[in-house]
Amino acid sequence: MRDIVEFVSSTLSIVGVPVVFQAYPTGVVPPSQYVTFMEYGTKPDLEAADEEITTERLIQVNVWSKGNYYQIVEDVRKILEQAGFQRTFEFDAPYTDGDSHFNKVLRFAFFDDYE
Structure with a gap:
């Protein structure tokens, strides 16, 4: 099974903005655009003879931007696909007063093989 943090980080590294696992980018002022992600669920997908053959891994990617994030969302979606x-799911998180960034949430499933 893969190191999902390394896999997602390296896959999204070509987006051109900071990509961070379960945290915000370090620094006093967050960048105008960045991506965070986490694995929010994992379960057996295929089993044989009481052994797990494939695992369904559920990943949430958040795209953060102070302005229009259309292009970065399109890039993230395309690269991960x-x-x-x-x-599996996508939505705009509500923006409230005091927030510094808009937030687009994308959820994906990845079927990981045991080798």
């Missing part, structure tokens, strides 16, 4: 992820 090309890497074998299946998009």
